[in-house]
Amino acid sequence: MKVTVCIGSSCHVRGSRQVVEQLQDLIRDHNLSDEVELCGSFCMGQCQLGVCVKVDDEFCSVTPEGTRAFFEEKVLKPLNCRGGEEASMECLTLKKANCKNCYKCIRHCPVKAIRFSGNQAYIIQDECIMCGQCFVVCPQDAKQIVSEVGKVRVMLQSGAPVVASLAPSFIANYAGSGIEEMREALKKLGFYDAEETALGATMVKREYDRMVAEENRDIIISSCCPSVNLLIRRYYPALLGYLAPVMSPMQAHCADIKRRIPGAKTVFIGPCVAKKEEAQECGEVDAVLTFDELTEWLNQENITVQPARELEKGGRARLFPTAGGILRCMEKPNAGYTYMAVDGAQNCLEVLEDLLHGGLHHCFIEMSVCTGSCVGGPVMEKFHRSPVRDYQAVDRVTGQQDFDLPQPSSAQLSQKRLPLIKERHLPSERELADILRQMGKKKPEQELNCGSCGYNTCREKAIAVYQGKAEISMCLPYLKERAESFTGNIVNNSPNGFILLNEKLEIQQINRAALQMMNLSSPSDVLGEPVVRVLDPGDFFTVLESGQSIEKKRIYLSEYDRYAEETIIPDHEFHQIICILRDVTEEERVRRQKEELSRQTAEIADGVVAKQMRIVQEIASLLGETAAETKIALYKLKGSVSDE
Helix, strand or coil, X not given: CEEEEECCHHHHHCCXXXXXXXXXXXXXXXXXXXXXXXXXXXXXXXXXXXXXXXXCCEEEEECCCCHHHHHHXXXXXXXXXHHHCCCCXXXXXXXXXXXXXXXXXXXXXXXXXXXXXXXXXXXXXXXXXXXXXXXXXXXCCCEEECCCHHHHHHHHHCCCCEEEEECCXXXXXXXXXXXXXXXXXXXXXXXXXXXXXXXXXXXHHHHHHHHHHHCXXXXXXXXXXXXXXXXXXXXXXXXXXXXXXXXXXXXXXXXXXXXXXXXXXXXXXXXXXXXXXXXHXXXXXXXXXXXXXXXXXXXXXXXXXXXXXXXXXXXXXXXXXXXXXXXXXXXXXXXXXXXEEEECHHHHHHHHHHHHCCCCCCEXXXXXXXXCHXXXXXXXXXXXXXXXXXXXXXXXCECCCXXXXXCCCHHHHECCCCCCCCCCCCCCHHHHHHHHHHCCCCCHHHCCCCCCCCCCCHHHHHHHHHCXXXXXXXXXXXXXXXXXXXXXXXXXXXXXXXXXXXXXXXXXXXXXXXXXXXXXXXXXXXXXXXXXXXXXXXXXXXXXXXXXXXXXXXXXXXXXXXXXXXXXXXXXXXXXXXXXXXXXXXXXXXXXXXXXXXXXXXXXXXXXXXXXXXXXXXXXXXXXXXXXXXXXXXXXXXXXXXXX
């Protein structure tokens, strides 16, 4: 796909540079560099369009504010639809540069829908349940939620009445504000109106009560949590019959808005990432904003949400975002049911497993993947966490009766959900054993199941390797063992002696060469012993006190009749001292032999000089030469011999 942005003077004034920069970021964030060619061009003869952007042969008008919406509609959607199958827009993306391979996202992902490749994490979209935990726990802020603010801005400019559906948890997120204050703030942004999603929750809970009273169902699981719905559809399709075939409160409310207001566009605002995925599947919701996105937008426009002028209690469906809130709203007309609330991904998985094996009957189960339900959502201003205070905030504005509103028919609230099954290939026992061997797990007792890679067991990790979701190098004990083995082989096979001491100068490690140098048979003879047992501690005390290394100091080990070149290095980070001993005994022997040879040569030269002096003196007396001159010459000769 070729995307060409006009950078002519007219489009430049209208913000073409900002459009280009945003498109570059979006292409990079969605890993589309190989599929999308971004080009620039001078005037394309379409100045009336504003910032003119051509996608292949189609001309489009784009504003800097509407760039993301343009990208999603004209670039991302067509790419996802190639092959005749429409795919959802990615709601969670990865900032590749930020990933540090800590595997924390895998550890917290309840379904392990994250793939690691090339030291980067990737969200597996068709396995993800959109719980947003990877977003919450990532210490590097590598996960980001795709914003739809640009899309909503475009909707506001379209002239259609845009109505916001505010999740009941807004009361906790925007503490002290009520629906009227939120409506005022949203109208300043350009919204036609704002209503509580709790109105849709009232419709849904009434339908639940009807199902319990009139339908002879063994198990009913609430359908309000989109992550629960995805979890069942992707991983427990056999339990789909238990999932209530009822719209979520978001869908019910937005559908009701569109029935009441002709031509209306609806925007859900809440603490849930999965609602973005849900909105793409249904036709009732045109866009989804998180509380994070809304707050940032309000701040950009310098709009402050005012505190409520008075505490106004409303329908009891305001309790929906709290754990057990659905059950508190329901009439529970069938006494034969057990009514239970389950929150938290792990608890949901355990209940679903129990249901799969027939362990539960005659139950109505309120189920939410987020701990604490929606008030514990991943984007309650991201790290906004105060479960007790949030619960109290919601409870204070909740009345004892339902909102007074007409109830849609069961057919209008009905929604059939189909399974979203991805074929997951499993390795044979032979293939699994081979992968485990590559991980250094040759015996069952070597399977530590430490969880450092993010997976609960070594076998689970090996399955992920087989499926292409993980790499063998993600096993930290394996890497540590391999590194230790590599280092150990180098140290043990080195001709130099290595001794590792703690700050108490006690021997922690010693290699084979050092043992031989000191005539020791085994490391156990000295491990834990003070260094004074084998070496003079003087130099070690000097290094310990000064913090400075001693390098290549030649010492004599009288106890072992050896000479060594000693290097002592302090490791301040790990509070240890490294001693390296190079055996130079043979070098010293050769040096001493050379010194002895030189001494002997000098003695011979002295004898020759003395003998020659006598002869020279005799000759000198005959020839009339001075003995002094001859002596000087001979001593020069002696010096030359000594140098050799």
